[in-house]
Amino acid sequence: MKVVEAMRIALRALAANKLRSILTMLGIIIGVGAVIALMSIGRGVEKYVTDQFAGLGSNLLFVAPGQISDGPPTLRANPVKSLTLGDMQAIGDRSRVPHVSRVAADFQTRTTVERNGKSVTVQANATTPSYPNVRSWKTTLGAYFSELDAEERQRVVLLGADTYEELFPNGEYPIDQIVQVNGMNFRVIGVMESKGGGPGGNLDKSVFLPLTTAQDRLFKQKNPNGEYKVSVIYASIDEADNIPLAQEEIAQLMRERRGIKYLDQDDFSIISQNDLISVFGDILGALTIFLGAIAAISLLVGGIGIMNIMLVSVTERTREIGLRKAVGAKRADVLIQFLIEAMVLAAVGGIIGVTLGWGLARGVSTLFGEFQAVVGADAVIISLVVATAVGLFFGIFPAYRASRLNPIDALRYE
């Protein structure tokens, strides 16, 4: 019998029992829907985060105290020896690390910023003047502070995009306005371009001030030698190919400077964008395995549901099978008919699931707005193929049973 005929018969049989068909498909619908929704959202997030990393600045290395595996600084059991401005200068010394083209340092802490009685708590980034350059970041208004500003320990500040909006809700011109950072008057000299959230917090909710001013007047975080402490050192590497080499050289330099003995572990980390992306990739990989498990379980459950309902269907339609055999259906004809019915059941469930997952992903991305869910053709095709294969697999036993029915008994079946 032709496959087309079998499909027509299958669709008619499914349409005849709509509620039952839908309930049977539910396992497949949920499985496929969940996979499509989560995969689409996952891809959307991945793309978003990758874009964020790309926005960090190209060929950038981050040097931070402690090991990443120790967790975030606030969760560490033992205080870690901090980095200093001297470390940055050493890394920036081309005679020591020839592949570093530019360096910047950043001391990060929470602080309050006030204007006209309105107060916000933001992240203060006390940086070297080279900071925007190294991080490929521009201002929308004004300019970043200069070497001279830093040397003179000027009380100047730049606002992140969100901080600007909060402090200047009516969009007033901010340049040369006075705000209080940690209770001290600072003159606003610029507003940074919006960068969005990313690793290391939302930089739009920050203020930027000279490291020298901050450490001499505001936070006074210095090490026993009077060197300014910094949270992160950024190093721009001249060529992407040289990043591993530069990482090696910086590590060597830092071990020397921090007096780490042979065989002792580094108490600092040098992280490249690739490292961050691969950490994120690991998280995504775990998520994918988790998703796969959900999908596998619901497809298994869905498949068992299909098998169950197909067995019921074969029993219910014993007479029909008997008749088909009486008028000339061969075993293979009956087998194919019921296999196709199971596959159609699963495939229709898969299509509904894809539609549902798609809608869900679209809904979520509309809700959050920051990323766009990406429904990949590969995900759709794989889901449908897997769903259909599940239908095929779990349809084999009922279909085999149908094909083996004896027409005499089947015709007599009440």
Added chain:
Amino acid sequence: MAVKNNGDNGSAPVVSLRAIKKIYQMGDVEVQALRGVDIDIYPGEMVAIMGPSGSGKSTLMNIIGCLDVPTEGWYEIDGKDVSRLKDDQLAAIRNHKIGFVFQSFNLLPRTTALANVELPLIYGGVGGRQRRKRAEEALRLVGLGDRLDHKPNELSGGQQQRVAIARALVNEPSLILADEPTGNLDTKTSIEIMELFQRLNHERGITIVFVTHNPETAEYCHRVVRVRDGLVESDITRQATAGIFANGSQAQSVNGHAAPLVQEQGI
């Protein structure tokens, strides 16, 4: 054992059963459903196979209908030996040589009359357009040319049985095998259906075998084969006593000599 052939019909039999035995194994007990049956049915005959329950009548029907194979003996249909065929081969024989009509019609629900009639052609590998044409023809032949797209639940019992007859006819089989075809119909409809069979038999020369315990069905046939205890008890050829050939003026018996209908056995 009396085997009466259709004397004046010189052609080869459609159905030729020789020493057919069917033995079922019920646990440790062997049940001989058929104990050596010889029957020849010739083209154009309209035969009633009668017998009480347990007579082996149903077993005989299953074997004639190629739904089952005999344990012993030979069965030829249109000269082809089918007594030792496998399931799928039997299915092909059923498809090409036999049209079934059942007591309970056995139409596919939620399926139009046309689609029901097309069913044997689908398994016979007939293409879509040809299939539709032939199914329409068969439905017109049974007087349902205006009910092509009706579904079984939109048809009366008599109409449903007509659809079933059209389905049996559509493959132009050598033989129509009807199992209690009027069992689910009222008297008036039963007469219509039996007369339809008679007309198909007479006008188109279609060979029809009824399996029944209903004496009224047998009255429409010119030949009655009685089965009892797995053997042919009697095989009588005479003039049909009911239907379109019932009164003398119309008598045009196929075999040329009439025989009185033998008294029915209680069932």
